[in-house]
Amino acid sequence: MLSQDRSVIPQQSGKAERYHEGGEMAGYVYRVVPFEGKIKGKGSAGDVSAQLQSVINGVAAEGWELVTMSDVGIEVSPGCLGGLLGREKAYMRFDQLIFRRLA
Secondary structure (H helix, E strand, O other): OOOOOOOOEEOOOOOEEEEOOOOOEEOEEEEEEEEOOOOOOOOOHHHHHHHHHHHHHHHHOOOOEEEEEEEEEEEEOOOHHHHHOOOOOEEEEEEEEEEEEEO
């Protein structure tokens, strides 16, 4: 169903869809950008916030809309030497910024 203001309409699947002026449905393309904040010396959480804001604003200036920030778990297997020394798999988490724009 098309709303009068042609805004985002949630479907039963929970997926949002947007409509072009002619009424046809438009899709999105997504972009995932890793984020790793860095603090040197007496840095603060405010410094990391400024870094995050800079990344978000930079990607938004290219026409992308921030959807969410998520973390992704990655399994890191030991190398040959680590395997011989009995090292176990390690797990790391990385923050990812997820952006979208109309296709």
